[in-house]
Amino acid sequence: MTKPPAAFLAAAKDLLGPKGWSEDPEQLGKVATPWRGSFTGETPFLARPASTPEAAALVKLCAAHHVALTPQGGNTGLVDAGTPHGEIVVSMTRMHAIRSVDQFNNSLVIEAGAPLVTAQQAAEDAGRLFPLSLGSEGTATIGGLISTNAGGVAVLRYGMMRDLILGLEVVLPSGEIWNGLSGLRKNNTGYDLKHLFAGAEGTLGLITAATLKLFPQVQRASAWVCCSSTEDVVSLLALVRQHAGDTVTSFEIIPSGAIAMVLEDVPGTRDPLPSDLPWRVLMEVSMVDEAHARDALEKALEAAFEQDLVKDGVVAASKAQAQSFWHIRETIPLSKRAYGTSINQDIAVPVSRIPAFIESCNAAVLEVVPSAEFVIFGHVGDGNLHYSVCEPAGANAPVLKGHTPAVTRIIYDQTMAHDGSISAEHGVGRLKRDELANLRPLAATETMRAIKRAIDPLGIMNPGRVVSV
Amino acid sequence: MTKPPAAFLAAAKDLLGPKGWSEDPEQLGKVATPWRGSFTGETPFLARPASTPEAAALVKLCAAHHVALTPQGGNTGLVDAGTPHGEIVVSMTRMHAIRSVDQFNNSLVIEAGAPLVTAQQAAEDAGRLFPLSLGSEGTATIGGLISTNAGGVAVLRYGMMRDLILGLEVVLPSGEIWNGLSGLRKNNTGYDLKHLFAGAEGTLGLITAATLKLFPQVQRASAWVCCSSTEDVVSLLALVRQHAGDTVTSFEIIPSGAIAMVLEDVPGTRDPLPSDLPWRVLMEVSMVDEAHARDALEKALEAAFEQDLVKDGVVAASKAQAQSFWHIRETIPLSKRAYGTSINQDIAVPVSRIPAFIESCNAAVLEVVPSAEFVIFGHVGDGNLHYSVCEPAGANAPVLKGHTPAVTRIIYDQTMAHDGSISAEHGVGRLKRDELANLRPLAATETMRAIKRAIDPLGIMNPGRVVSV
Numbered sequence: 001m002t003k004p005p006a007a008f009l010a011a012a013k014d015l016l017g018p019k020g021w022s023e024d025p026e027q028l029g030k031v032a033t034p035w036r037g038s039f040t041g042e043t044p045f046l047a048r049p050a051s052t053p054e055a056a057a058l059v060k061l062c063a064a065h066h067v068a069l070t071p072q073g074g075n076t077g078l079v080d081a082g083t084p085h086g087e088i089v090v091s092m093t094r095m096h097a098i099r100s101v102d103q104f105n106n107s108l109v110i111e112a113g114a115p116l117v118t119a120q121q122a123a124e125d126a127g128r129l130f131p132l133s134l135g136s137e138g139t140a141t142i143g144g145l146i147s148t149n150a151g152g153v154a155v156l157r158y159g160m161m162r163d164l165i166l167g168l169e170v171v172l173p174s175g176e177i178w179n180g181l182s183g184l185r186k187n188n189t190g191y192d193l194k195h196l197f198a199g200a201e202g203t204l205g206l207i208t209a210a211t212l213k214l215f216p217q218v219q220r221a222s223a224w225v226c227c228s229s230t231e232d233v234v235s236l237l238a239l240v241r242q243h244a245g246d247t248v249t250s251f252e253i254i255p256s257g258a259i260a261m262v263l264e265d266v267p268g269t270r271d272p273l274p275s276d277l278p279w280r281v282l283m284e285v286s287m288v289d290e291a292h293a294r295d296a297l298e299k300a301l302e303a304a305f306e307q308d309l310v311k312d313g314v315v316a317a318s319k320a321q322a323q324s325f326w327h328i329r330e331t332i333p334l335s336k337r338a339y340g341t342s343i344n345q346d347i348a349v350p351v352s353r354i355p356a357f358i359e360s361c362n363a364a365v366l367e368v369v370p371s372a373e374f375v376i377f378g379h380v381g382d383g384n385l386h387y388s389v390c391e392p393a394g395a396n397a398p399v400l401k402g403h404t405p406a407v408t409r410i411i412y413d414q415t416m417a418h419d420g421s422i423s424a425e426h427g428v429g430r431l432k433r434d435e436l437a438n439l440r441p442l443a444a445t446e447t448m449r450a451i452k453r454a455i456d457p458l459g460i461m462n463p464g465r466v467v468s469v
Numbered sequence: 470m471t472k473p474p475a476a477f478l479a480a481a482k483d484l485l486g487p488k489g490w491s492e493d494p495e496q497l498g499k500v501a502t503p504w505r506g507s508f509t510g511e512t513p514f515l516a517r518p519a520s521t522p523e524a525a526a527l528v529k530l531c532a533a534h535h536v537a538l539t540p541q542g543g544n545t546g547l548v549d550a551g552t553p554h555g556e557i558v559v560s561m562t563r564m565h566a567i568r569s570v571d572q573f574n575n576s577l578v579i580e581a582g583a584p585l586v587t588a589q590q591a592a593e594d595a596g597r598l599f600p601l602s603l604g605s606e607g608t609a610t611i612g613g614l615i616s617t618n619a620g621g622v623a624v625l626r627y628g629m630m631r632d633l634i635l636g637l638e639v640v641l642p643s644g645e646i647w648n649g650l651s652g653l654r655k656n657n658t659g660y661d662l663k664h665l666f667a668g669a670e671g672t673l674g675l676i677t678a679a680t681l682k683l684f685p686q687v688q689r690a691s692a693w694v695c696c697s698s699t700e701d702v703v704s705l706l707a708l709v710r711q712h713a714g715d716t717v718t719s720f721e722i723i724p725s726g727a728i729a730m731v732l733e734d735v736p737g738t739r740d741p742l743p744s745d746l747p748w749r750v751l752m753e754v755s756m757v758d759e760a761h762a763r764d765a766l767e768k769a770l771e772a773a774f775e776q777d778l779v780k781d782g783v784v785a786a787s788k789a790q791a792q793s794f795w796h797i798r799e800t801i802p803l804s805k806r807a808y809g810t811s812i813n814q815d816i817a818v819p820v821s822r823i824p825a826f827i828e829s830c831n832a833a834v835l836e837v838v839p840s841a842e843f844v845i846f847g848h849v850g851d852g853n854l855h856y857s858v859c860e861p862a863g864a865n866a867p868v869l870k871g872h873t874p875a876v877t878r879i880i881y882d883q884t885m886a887h888d889g890s891i892s893a894e895h896g897v898g899r900l901k902r903d904e905l906a907n908l909r910p911l912a913a914t915e916t917m918r919a920i921k922r923a924i925d926p927l928g929i930m931n932p933g934r935v936v937s938v
Contacts, residue, residue, distance in 0.1 A: 104703055104821035105852070106710075127711075149657050160655065162664075163632065178912040183819040185851040186629065186893040188618050188668060189905050190935055191917045195631075195664030199657055216714040234573055241575075242596075245685040245757040247716070288714040292761045350652040352573035382654040383574070424655040436658050443647040447924060448660045454923030455916060466659055 001086045003044045008065040012047060015057050020094070022046040031091060034083045035076045035136075043070070043084035050094045052169060052177060052208045058090065059206060059460075060175025068460045071202035073144025074115060076136040078346075079429030081201040081465045082144065090206060092143050099209065101126050106214040107166055107183045112143025112207045119212055128214035131158040131249075135330060143207045149199035151425030153329075156381035157249040157286070158215065160425070162198040167211035170197050173204070173456040181211050196451070201427055202462040204455045219290035220249070221297045222322035225304070225313030226277040230355040233281055233380060236309045237351065240283060243300035247293065250284040251381035252329055258375045260393075261335040262328060272325055275312055281380070282325050332377055333386075341398060342375070342390040343407050347415045348424035351383045358385075361414035365389055368406050371399050384424040387411060412439070428466045437467065470555045472513045477534035481516060484526050489563070491515040500560060503552045504545045504605075512539070512553035519563045521638060521646060521677045527559065528675060528929075529644025537929045540671035542613025543584060545605040547815075548898030550617065550670040550934045559675060561612050568678065570595050575683040576635055576652045581612025581676045588681055597683035600627040600718075604799060612676040618668035620894030622798075625850035626718040626755070627684065629894070631667035636680035639666050642673070642925040650680050665920070670896055671931040673924045688759035689718070690766045691791035692752050694773070694782030695744040699824040702750055702849060705778045706820065709752060712769035716762065719753040720850035721798055727844045729862075730804040731797060741794055744781055750849070751794050801846055802855075811844070811859040812869060812876050816884045817893035820852040827854075830883035834858055837875050840868050853893040856880060881908070897935045906936065 003009075013021050022028065023045060032041040047069075049055040062069050070087040077083075092113035099109040103126050110119055116137040123130035132145065134152035144150075146168070150161045158164065167182035170193075180194060197205055227233050230253075237251050256278050262269050273280075285300075287293040297315060304310040316322035349357045358376060365372055375388040389407050391398055400407070412422050416439055423432055437445050448467045459469060472478075482490050491497065492514060501510040516538075518524040531538050539556040546552075561582035568578040572595050579588055585606040592599035601614065603621035613619075615637070619630045627633065636651035639662075649663060666674050696702050699722075706720050725747050731738050742749075754769075756762040766784060773779040785791035818826045827845060834841055844857040858876055860867055869876070881891050885908055892901050906914050917936045928938060 102819060102821050104707055105819040107819070149661075151655055151657075155655065159632075162661065163628075172912055172916065176912040176915075178916065179910055180913060182890070183888065184817045184890050184893075185820075186620055186624065186817045186848070186853045187890040188620075188892050188894055188896045189890055189901075189909060190668075190897055190913065191673075191920055192618075192631070192664050192668055193913060193916060195661050196920075199659075199661055204660075216710045218714055238573055241685045243757060245687055247756075287716075287761075288712060289761070289765065292756075292758070292764070296758065296761070348653045348655045350571060350574040350576070351654075352571050379655070384655045419652065421651070421653050421656040421658055423657050424653075425657055427657045428659055432658075440658060441648055443641055443645040444649060444659065444662060446645075447641065447647065447662060450923040451660055451665075451920060454919040 001042050001044060004067045004088060005065050008061060008067050009045065011061055012058060015061065016047055016049060016054065020048050020050060031072055031075065031089045032084050034080065036078060041083040041085050043087060043089045045088040047088060047090045048094045049090065055206060055208050056171045056175050056177045059171045059173065062460050063173065063175055063458055066458060066460065068463050070462050071206050073113065073141030074136065074139040076140045077144065077148060077427065077429065079427045079431040081148065081427055081429030092141060095208060098122050102183060103128065105183050107211050108214060109181055109209060109211050110142055111209045112141060114142050116140050116142065116145060123214050126214070127217065129217045130212055131215055132161055132164055135333065142210055146198050146207055146210055147200060147202050148427045151384065153250045153252065153379065155379060156251055157246060162195060164213050165194060165198065165210050166213050168194045168197055168207055169209040170205040170207050173458065173461045181209060183211050201429060201465045203452060203466050204461060216288060218286035218288055219293055220284050220286045220322065221290065221293040222282070222284045222316040222325055223297055223301060223313055224272045224325045225281050225301065225310045226273060226275040227279040227281060227310060228277055230279065230358055232309045233279055234351060234354055236281060236304055237381060239304055239307065239309060240300040243303065244285045244296040247285050247287050247296065248283065248381065249286045250282065252282040252378065253380045254280040254282060254329060254377050255375060256280065257373060258332050258335065258377055259328060261375065262331050265335045266331045269328060269331060272328065273312055273314055277311055282329050332375065341400065342388045343400060343404055344386065344388045345411045345422065346424050346426045347387055347411065347420055347422055348382065348384045349415060349418040349420035351380065353418045354380060354383060357414060357418040357420065361411060364410045364414060365407055368410065369399055369403050371395065430464055433466065433468060470511050470513060473536045473557060474534050477530060477536050478514065480530055481527060484530065485516055485518060485523065489517050489519060500541055500544065500558045501553050503549065505547060510552035510554050512556060512558045514557040516557060516559045517563045518559065524675060524677050525640045525644050525646045528640045528642065531929050532642065532644055532927055535927060535929065537932050539931050540675050542582065542610030543605065543608040545609045546613065546617060546898065547895045548900040550896055550898030551613065561610060564677060567591050571652060572597065574652050576680050577683060578650055578678060578680050579611055580678045582610050585609050585611065585614060592683050595683070596686065598686045599681055600684055601630055601633055604802065611679055615667050615676055615679055616669060616671050617896045620853065622719045622721065622848065624848060625720055626715060631664060633682050634663055634667060634679050635682050637663045637666055637676055638678040639674040639676050642927065642930045650678060652680050670898060670934045672921060672935050673930060685757060687755035687757055688762055689753050689755045689791065690759065690762040691785040691794055692766055692770060692782055693741045693794045694750050694770065694779045695742060695746040696748040696750060696779060697746055699748065699827055701778045702748055703820060703823055705750060705773055706850060708773055708776065708778060709769040712772065713754045713765040716754050716756050716765065717752065717850065718755045719751065721751045721847065722849045723749040723751060723798060723846050724844060725749065726842060727801050727804065727846055728797060730844065731800050734804045735800045738797060738800060741797065742781060742783055746780055751798050801844065810867060810869065811857045812873055813855065813857045814877070814880045814891065815893050815895045816856055816880065816889055816891055817851065817853045818884060818887040818889035820849065822887045823849060823852060826883060826887040826889065830880060833879045833883060834876055837879065838868055838872050840864065899933055902935065902937060
């Protein structure tokens with residue numbers, strides 16, 4: 001690890017003030033260790049700017065001294081995008097203010113370092129909804145969520161994080177500030193820069209604030225049903241949307257095997273509706289009028305029973321019951337067997353191809369590891385599956401050991417064969433950069449490289465993530 | 470106008486075949502004349518490729534010979550983006566096929582030259598909805614709608630055109646084809662190129678096909694109400710959304726003066742609810758269950774009467790009555806006085822600032838032209854107003870003559886003073902390019918220039934639109 005030049009360090013410390021930087025090995029070690037991962041990065045310097053002008057002056061210093069930087073939010077990423085590998089870390093967590101809320105425009109301006117819950121709470125206080133919701137919402141920051149274009153459990157209805165922003169404030173690699181904090185819903189005045197910075201994982205600029213889109217508050221109706229096959233699950237989604245339209249907010253698939261694992265590993269969980277059938281669907285319809293939502297959901301399920309798409313099911317009678325459904329869904333990633341030693345991928349295919357993908361991918365994996373078990377769960381409505389290959393129940397010795405590269409290759413190839421994506425919501429980072437350079441059309445990778453070179457000619461913004469230049 | 474080199478013309482004719490090109494002055498004149506505009510462009514050559522490989526080979530030829538091209542769809546643009554000024558024209562209208570429809574994935578793949586109605590019809594045939602809707606839908610093409618990021622009357626609920634695409638196929642300025650026709654809803658695999666080409670007005674590449682997002686079909690409930698002030702109109706929107714959530718699909722404002730003009734100019738129109746109040750709102754709520762939609766709309770209006778936000782109003786009792794409401798709204802642009810000699814701008818401000826903007830902009834215009842009248846209508850839900858300054862009723866001599874530059878300046882300045890945009894849905898083209906270079910933050914314009922140079926280093930793709938390089 002090369003240390004930044006002394007002149008840079010002196011100027012940066014002077015700029016940031018005593019609270020705004022650290023060279024303490026413990027603190028450096030903390031920001032260099034990803035939340036979940038089998039490796040540790042390294043960084044010589046941690047900067048914690050307190051304002052946009054401070055962040056801009058810091059980036060200007062980096063540019064002048066050719067010092068590379070890695071922006072960091074809540075450090076909950078999964079693809080080695082926000083872990084430093086010799087770069088200085090620019091942590092945004094001191095910038096967490098809500099700058100303004102506009103109820104009539106349904107928007108709020110918030111700084112990049114605020115955790116997602118802050119935005120959710122501010123929306124609620126204003127009688128509105130900020131719909132992004134995911135497991136790490138207490139830690140993941142607005143800037144990180146935008147930079148990774150986060151997904152979560154309400155994408156089917158509200159879209160990804162990029163769809164929930166109206167504007168951005170960004171420090172460009174030159175150190176110039178672009179104030180694009182527009183609260184406008186229509187603004188056709190040139191290339192859409194916010195969509196370029198969203199999902200760029202900090203490689204094109206440092207996001208310092210965002211204008212978020214707010215929505216009307218809604219009431220939820222939830223159901224938990226049992227299905228025989230993934231074909232039935234996909235048909236069920238179409239049927240529910242036929243009855244409830246795009247008010248279907250979540251449509252999550254859970255395999256019965258995952259429920260068994262959760263019951264075993266997580267104290268205090270119970271199966272809402274024990275059944276021998278292989279699949280569960282947790283679905284949610286949300287409308288302003290709770291009676292309308294329940295009515296639409298009940299009519300949809302009635303039709304589903306008639307068409308034999310659903311064998312058993314229950315509509316939550318209370319918020320507590322609905323929460324107990326969600327509890328099962330949300331504790332799957334905590335299950336030791338599903339996540340301790342398993343091979344996990346986050347893939348997407350067109351919704352219509354989910355059954356074929358699962359069938360042929362499982363078969364191909366079983367050819368390599370005949371006793372492997374599978375935990376395949378996630379956002380069917382978005383075609384997004386968390387696909388895990390696990391050790392078999394009660395095995396004496398691990399069967400996956402040594403097979404990770406071969407199994408990963410199979411999952412990637414099967415995903416691509418079904419017109420899918422090997423990174424649905426987790427992103428590229430360093431982890432999938434080279435694999436994606438092979439899988440993406442060359443014309444796309446070359447265009448991305450041209451953009452990176454044009455916007456960050458010195459290559460100081462989170463280098464080596466997304467695309468190599 | 471410089472003619473392209475003879476070697477280019479010979480090769481292009483050979484490539485495109487007899488049906489694929491024209492040098493006939495009448496045909497060239499037609500594609501060089503914008504739908505609405507006071508000028509005519511010029512072009513030496515019209516190319517009409519029949520397939521993506523043909524389009525790609527043509528662009529490769531253009532690159533080799535440094536021949537600039539202007540892509541053209543339905544030629545309904547309003548900002549001088551698709552009118553050639555010496556460039557060859559690449560008309561996409563021969564590429565109008567629907568390549569595939571996927572009901573379970575809620576997507577369809579369609580070629581760029583198909584008119585919008587083709588997509589709407591294909592969606593309907595599949596039991597789905599493609600929600601983009603605007604006046605020119607019989608002529609405007611998918612490629613043009615994406616390139617200009619079109620808006621229309623359902624943006625409040627469904628977003629702009631860029632929000633309705635899942636993937637694109639684009640011929641890059643090098644002549645390479647980028648096949649990004651993804652049907653995926655989640656695909657975090659690098660910079661989002663589709664959002665870069667959407668709204669780029671053909672300056673970064675030639676869109677040849679798109680994957681569109683389909684939605685569940687819905688039933689509509691419409692109401693026509695009379696309001697005293699724009700403050701009440703903005704409060705009414707919040708109230709209706711409180712009752713109907715994001716199922717409020719349209720929320721259009723119409724001034725009483727515009728109704729008078731339409732009744733005078735357009736045969737067969739009548740005022741649905743004559744009133745002395747200055748403003749009308751045409752609103753639409755759409756849900757799968759028509760009874761739910763009516764119920765939500767009626768409850769909202771009941772509350773609005775109680776809060777005195779609405780003085781008079783009617784919920785459409787039939788589809789025919791709803792259509793008669795929309796007829797008034799849609800014929801405003803046909804009114805001679807509102808559009809014949811008036812000064813028209815397409816602006817957006819945050820919804821909350823609509824009342825203040827209208828008040829101060831009107832006052833500033835009246836200082837210059839004391840007898841001017843105003844027609845201000847459009848998409849309140851999106852903060853998007855079509856702002857027209859008109860000749861006064863029954864005037865003997867035109868009062869606006871000579872004042873266009875001063876009045877336009879006032880509208881631009883007032884829009885910017887209210888954190889708005891001088892191009893909400895119509896785009897930049899050549900018409901607003903230089904004005905926007907002044908109004909946009911310099912950092913944004915410089916970033917756009919860097920992108921243009923990086924992706925189109927030869928400067929052959931619709932040069933001079935969006936940004937000068």
